[in-house]
Amino acid sequence: MTTLTVNNDLEAQTLEWIATQQQVMQQDLWTLAEINSGSYNVAGVNKVADTLAQWSKKLDCELEFIDMPPQDVVDDLGQLNQKPLGRALRLFKRPQAPTQVFLCAHMDTVFPIDHPFQKITYLEDDVINGPGVADLKGGIVVMFKALEAFERSPLQDQLGWEILFNPDEEIGSPSSSKLFPAIAKRHHLGLIYEPSFADGNLAGARKGSGNFSVVTRGKAAHAGREHHLGRNAIRAMADFTRALDDLNGQQQGVTINPGFVQGGGAVNIVPDTCTMRFNIRIESSDQQAWCEAQINTILADINSRDSLTIELHGGFGRQPKQLSPANQQLCELVQSCGKSLGLSLEFLPTGGCCDGNNLAAAGLPNIDTLGVQGGKIHSQDEYMHLSSLTTRSQLSALILLRLAQADDLAWLQRDGMHRTSMEQAKC
Numbered sequence: 001m002t003t004l005t006v007n008n009d010l011e012a013q014t015l016e017w018i019a020t021q022q023q024v025m026q027q028d029l030w031t032l033a034e035i036n037s038g039s040y041n042v043a044g045v046n047k048v049a050d051t052l053a054q055w056s057k058k059l060d061c062e063l064e065f066i067d068m069p070p071q072d073v074v075d076d077l078g079q080l081n082q083k084p085l086g087r088a089l090r091l092f093k094r095p096q097a098p099t100q101v102f103l104c105a106h107m108d109t110v111f112p113i114d115h116p117f118q119k120i121t122y123l124e125d126d127v128i129n130g131p132g133v134a135d136l137k138g139g140i141v142v143m144f145k146a147l148e149a150f151e152r153s154p155l156q157d158q159l160g161w162e163i164l165f166n167p168d169e170e171i172g173s174p175s176s177s178k179l180f181p182a183i184a185k186r187h188h189l190g191l192i193y194e195p196s197f198a199d200g201n202l203a204g205a206r207k208g209s210g211n212f213s214v215v216t217r218g219k220a221a222h223a224g225r226e227h228h229l230g231r232n233a234i235r236a237m238a239d240f241t242r243a244l245d246d247l248n249g250q251q252q253g254v255t256i257n258p259g260f261v262q263g264g265g266a267v268n269i270v271p272d273t274c275t276m277r278f279n280i281r282i283e284s285s286d287q288q289a290w291c292e293a294q295i296n297t298i299l300a301d302i303n304s305r306d307s308l309t310i311e312l313h314g315g316f317g318r319q320p321k322q323l324s325p326a327n328q329q330l331c332e333l334v335q336s337c338g339k340s341l342g343l344s345l346e347f348l349p350t351g352g353c354c355d356g357n358n359l360a361a362a363g364l365p366n367i368d369t370l371g372v373q374g375g376k377i378h379s380q381d382e383y384m385h386l387s388s389l390t391t392r393s394q395l396s397a398l399i400l401l402r403l404a405q406a407d408d409l410a411w412l413q414r415d416g417m418h419r420t421s422m423e424q425a426k427c
């Protein structure tokens with residue numbers, strides 16, 4: 001094992017205790033990862049929540065299940081539907097303590113209920129392949145163990161915490177992200193348990209992202225006898241898509257990806273409906289405004305055509321995450337904890353998004369890749385390093401211990417933070 005350079009006996013004892021927990025963590029990971037819990041598998045996601053509620057007894061904390069409103073979805077035929085989501089689970093302890101830490105992890109995976117990838121297999125002694133083992137069930141195990149270790153320490157009274165296990169991150173947190181502004185107000189910082197990069201480094205700045213659906217409607221007509229009476233919804237969508245895609249390359253850092261299209265039916269009928277979905281990535285809120293203005297211009301052009309309409313659904317669910325000075329300091333704290341464990345951690349920018357974007361947008365400095373070390377997430381080749389269960393739990397435990405021991409956390413005091421007793425009462 002790497003030589004530790006910790007500050008005191010308490011830190012050393014805590015890290016040693018975590019090192020004895022590797023087998024227990026592996027069992028917990030198997031339990032969680034083999035629960036089939038794609039975002040729209042409500043029963044599966046709720047089963048994860050029930051399992052975590054059981055585990056929470058070890059932390060001797062308060063518990064609350066939160067019903068999530070359904071997600072509005074435009075289906076492939078252009079109809080607006082509502083899809084039910086699982087419940088969120090909130091755990092919290094000592095909301096009156098001087099330092100307040102928010103922890104977040106999602107319970108859903110990208111693998112639908114009927115996906116064949118539902119079991120864990122070994123790739124090497126230390127490497128397993130399985131659904132959500134890295135993203136993010138390994139991170140849940142890490143978070144629990146770090147808190148369990150912290151709760152064994154005599155520093156408890158210095159630090160209170162709140163966990164949100166959300167059911168909908170993999171579809172952009174459409175419902176749970178509405179909880180973040182209130183959460184951000186009652187905490188000093190956020191710790192999120194997405195996996196680190198495959199090389200062990202952590203994510204710093206993140207691009208923002210928007211998901212959109214667009215539907216064109218025209219007029220059906222017989223393709224031979226009355227073609228002139230038809231209004232072709234596919235042609236209108238083609239024009240929209242081309243104009244949209246032409247926006248690529250006009251602003252540094254903005255990418256637009258038309259990713260799905262469906263419309264029409266029999267080829268002897270002028271098609272009256274077409275649906276298309278696209279994703280946009282941006283680096284700043286100015287770029288969001290620029291994209292919205294450009295898209296509105298293209299929409300207005302299509303809508304001005306005779307008997308053709310186009311409607312847009314969706315929006316920028318993830319704001320860009322730019323590292324504030326407080327967030328930079330938090331990164332430095334995490335780096336110094338990593339150094340004590342023999343880990344040299346770098347923060348790298350990424351085009352990917354997660355709840356760290358939404359928390360940063362709500363003003364909460366956060367580190368969002370404190371989960372396990374793994375890779376090829378969102379694919380059947382997803383893998384993680386089992387030994388990172390121990391090292392990453394030690395990293396998080398050390399972060400909590402150092403926050404609790406810190407003399408001065410003034411750098412984390414934020415304008416937006418106001419934890420009045422009223423708010424404490426209803427949190």
Ligand SMILES: [Zn+2]
Nearest residue numbers: 135136169194
């Ligand atoms: Zn994830």
